[in-house]
Amino acid sequence: MKKWLITTMLLGLASLPAWGHRLDEYLQATIFSIEPGSVQATMRLVPGVAIAPAVIAMIDSNHDGVLSIEEQHRYAEGVLADLQLEEDGSRLSLNLTSATFSSIELMKQGNGEIELTFSAEQSVSRGEHLLTFANRHQSDISVYLVNSLVPEDKGLLLGKQIRNQNQSLYQVTLTETLGAPSQGFTLSGFDGAFRLGAHHIAQGTDHLLFLLTLLLPAPLLAFRGRWSGRATIRRSLTHILGIVTAFTLGHSLTLALSALGLFHLPGRPVEVLIAVSILVSALHAMRPIFPGRESIIAAFFGLIHGLAFASALNELGLTGWYRLVSLLGFNIGIEAMQLVVVSMTLPALLVLSCTERYSVLRMTGATFACVASCAWIAERVCDRANSIGYAIETLAHHGALLCVGLWICSAVAWMGCRHVPVVSNELALTIELIDR
Amino acid sequence: MLEITSGPRRFALALSVAVALCASCTAQQPVDQVVQSANKFLETLSEAKRSKVVYDFNDNAQRSKWSNFPTGFVPRGGISLKELSASEKAAALDLMKTVLSSRGYEKVTQIRMADDDFKTNGSKRGPRGGGPPPGGGPPPNGPGGPPPFGAGGPSRNGGPGGRPPQFGSDNMFGSDLYYISFLGKPSTTSPWMLQFGGHHLALNITIVGSKGIMTPSLTGAQPAVFKVDGKTIRPLGRESDEALTLLQSLDAKQRSQAVLSYKVADLVLGPGQDGKQISPEGLQVSAMNDKQKTLLLQVISEWAGIMNDSMASARMAQLKSELNDTWFAWSGATDLQVGTNINAYYRIQGPHLVIEYAPQSDEPTNHVHTIYRDPTNDYGQGAIEK
Numbered sequence: 170m171k172k173w174l175i176t177t178m179l180l181g182l183a184s185l186p187a188w189g190h191r192l193d194e195y196l197q198a199t200i201f202s203i204e205p206g207s208v209q210a211t212m213r214l215v216p217g218v219a220i221a222p223a224v225i226a227m228i229d230s231n232h233d234g235v236l237s238i239e240e241q242h243r244y245a246e247g248v249l250a251d252l253q254l255e256e257d258g259s260r261l262s263l264n265l266t267s268a269t270f271s272s273i274e275l276m277k278q279g280n281g282e283i284e285l286t287f288s289a290e291q292s293v294s295r296g297e298h299l300l301t302f303a304n305r306h307q308s309d310i311s312v313y314l315v316n317s318l319v320p321e322d323k324g325l326l327l328g329k330q331i332r333n334q335n336q337s338l339y340q341v342t343l344t345e346t347l348g349a350p351s352q353g354f355t356l357s358g359f360d361g362a363f364r365l366g367a368h369h370i371a372q373g374t375d376h377l378l379f380l381l382t383l384l385l386p387a388p389l390l391a392f393r394g395r396w397s398g399r400a401t402i403r404r405s406l407t408h409i410l411g412i413v414t415a416f417t418l419g420h421s422l423t424l425a426l427s428a429l430g431l432f433h434l435p436g437r438p439v440e441v442l443i444a445v446s447i448l449v450s451a452l453h454a455m456r457p458i459f460p461g462r463e464s465i466i467a468a469f470f471g472l473i474h475g476l477a478f479a480s481a482l483n484e485l486g487l488t489g490w491y492r493l494v495s496l497l498g499f500n501i502g503i504e505a506m507q508l509v510v511v512s513m514t515l516p517a518l519l520v521l522s523c524t525e526r527y528s529v530l531r532m533t534g535a536t537f538a539c540v541a542s543c544a545w546i547a548e549r550v551c552d553r554a555n556s557i558g559y560a561i562e563t564l565a566h567h568g569a570l571l572c573v574g575l576w577i578c579s580a581v582a583w584m585g586c587r588h589v590p591v592v593s594n595e596l597a598l599t600i601e602l603i604d605r
Numbered sequence: 606m607l608e609i610t611s612g613p614r615r616f617a618l619a620l621s622v623a624v625a626l627c628a629s630c631t632a633q634q635p636v637d638q639v640v641q642s643a644n645k646f647l648e649t650l651s652e653a654k655r656s657k658v659v660y661d662f663n664d665n666a667q668r669s670k671w672s673n674f675p676t677g678f679v680p681r682g683g684i685s686l687k688e689l690s691a692s693e694k695a696a697a698l699d700l701m702k703t704v705l706s707s708r709g710y711e712k713v714t715q716i717r718m719a720d721d722d723f724k725t726n727g728s729k730r731g732p733r734g735g736g737p738p739p740g741g742g743p744p745p746n747g748p749g750g751p752p753p754f755g756a757g758g759p760s761r762n763g764g765p766g767g768r769p770p771q772f773g774s775d776n777m778f779g780s781d782l783y784y785i786s787f788l789g790k791p792s793t794t795s796p797w798m799l800q801f802g803g804h805h806l807a808l809n810i811t812i813v814g815s816k817g818i819m820t821p822s823l824t825g826a827q828p829a830v831f832k833v834d835g836k837t838i839r840p841l842g843r844e845s846d847e848a849l850t851l852l853q854s855l856d857a858k859q860r861s862q863a864v865l866s867y868k869v870a871d872l873v874l875g876p877g878q879d880g881k882q883i884s885p886e887g888l889q890v891s892a893m894n895d896k897q898k899t900l901l902l903q904v905i906s907e908w909a910g911i912m913n914d915s916m917a918s919a920r921m922a923q924l925k926s927e928l929n930d931t932w933f934a935w936s937g938a939t940d941l942q943v944g945t946n947i948n949a950y951y952r953i954q955g956p957h958l959v960i961e962y963a964p965q966s967d968e969p970t971n972h973v974h975t976i977y978r979d980p981t982n983d984y985g986q987g988a989i990e991k
Contacts, residue, residue: 192966192967194870194966196870196871198871198873200873200878200881200883278678280674280678280679312868312870312871312966313870314869314870314871314873316873316883316884317883317884318881318882318883318884319882319883319884319885327884330884330886332866332867333867334866334867334868335867335868336867336868336869336870341884
């Protein structure tokens, strides 16, 4: 089908005025940015005017003349699937980090371009490594360019670059001279890792959603399979502290083990399990499944979340002492940001939980988490983005706004709604005993 | 009494000598002349036109609004020569003559002439090669066919299915579709910028004190060889000839390093690729002899020497001092003749320099794009920060 389209387009070329720019070629220019432990790349794809319609047709899969975000994403992932990056013969998985598309109109003029950025984890050991890159995207119409930037890290040297004639194959030798003691134990390493950790959890919508969903029913007591009655503030706080600590202990353990190279799990099952963890805590927020044992669940799923954190840390690609310092910085960064988020939302939750309207928030939150987790499970199992996932990411970018909204709701509910009486600690204990 | 009168007199004399000396010195300063002719040009303009030409110095959107494309496809800021009256245009070109060296100005003029030739004759490639501009014919494509040119562009001729812009159309090609713009106010002390560009030309000149920084800039031509009144014109002919002369001067071992084994289809660091320092390849200049180094400097001067001689000499001195850390790479045919345009790509790269010469695939010897950069000093940023 594609070939047929392209042939038609090329036949059509005969009737085109040659106005003097790229015509029947699909230029794909990749520039790698290689730093110790991480490989990032920017890829510009520029369809010539004669083949632009064929390229557009590949992207615009429903042929409605609009390149929707979903279509763009699908095409970008398709391009990535045509790429192959290997380090010392073993394939590195590529993560799309951004995709920018010109308008259809610009592309039709032969004047548009697509810019993709992607990253890959690279091993961190010292010595010489061979990085191999192959681009097979649309090889019958494409011309390729590949280059690497001079690394900012002076400990990493780019050696000889080898390409085949049309640059669809590229090899570069990396010499990692890191490990000189002077480069080891530095505060800047800690600082960078701290910021990475904080950034990771702030951007990691799924991690936060898991924790927040688990906290939703924390101020409540379960009785006969339903959430009913509220515990004293003190009891709620102790409970919440327990959950957060358990989550922290769980993910710290696997983060440390995995970051120190003691074991490794493939990324995708971990990502799927994380989405499952959200689903479980969302169902629990609707109807108590494991009342009183939230801390154990938090610790268990914390172990899984820690594995995902480890892969983010691995992007720094560090060795020895330097790695240990970074691990510490990264973990403290995660905890700090986690604490910030919890302390921003928790008071509002506690205030709300005193009112009869709390169940509305709990059910809304739980439903949202349910939908999000299902979307993520689908996305991660099929390895294909969906629109719900996109919507949630967009929403998550306005986290501060959501938080403000929560505070306003809690203030309004506090003033306007009936307050629920507190269940005393003794009664709560009794209820727990009966319920068991 | 005598002493009292002679004191002020002597002082006055000394002062007038000093003023005259200073005046004669400063009048010779090229940056003063540049600021003078810039202001002279701005004064010829009406308020409306002037507001079109002058942008805020911090207007980064305008700063990076340059391209190799025709202005009909990628509109530039500022005002085109076409929109200027005869006297305004003369003042604008006077300014360019002051900012640029005579060979730089000649290059710019010939690039503009090439666009006139393109407007008249079109591309030599394809079924219309060398023929008169298409026009009047029916739309070449029906629905579902190849894309109409200029959809959304200013030269859209309308009609179902669309029609391509015609080479004779007034707002796509031609030597008067070159735009001039300022960022900030011309000054001998605070930084400002002058941009001049259109199809196949983008000069981004940042003036910081007496320094003139012309990175990043782009030159190009299609046709890259044409005749005017029987005289052959090659706007970027010296770029082609001098680099080929350098290549031919290399011995077998040097050549095996300089000549890359792969094809380079286009500029690697074209428009939009600011600040990127790619890993250099080819032959390191430290392995060249003095004669070859002189030849290389000559090639470099085809870009660095576009600026007027006083501003270019500082830049050339910098590049000369880093020559041993500079690399020369060639991709494509080597059995070529000086005097005809090469169909090979080359790159010269140093710590503060990237030059790329990239023949375009549609007409390799008749269509070329080049780029001139200092990845550490885009738009004079490095000089301003100092």
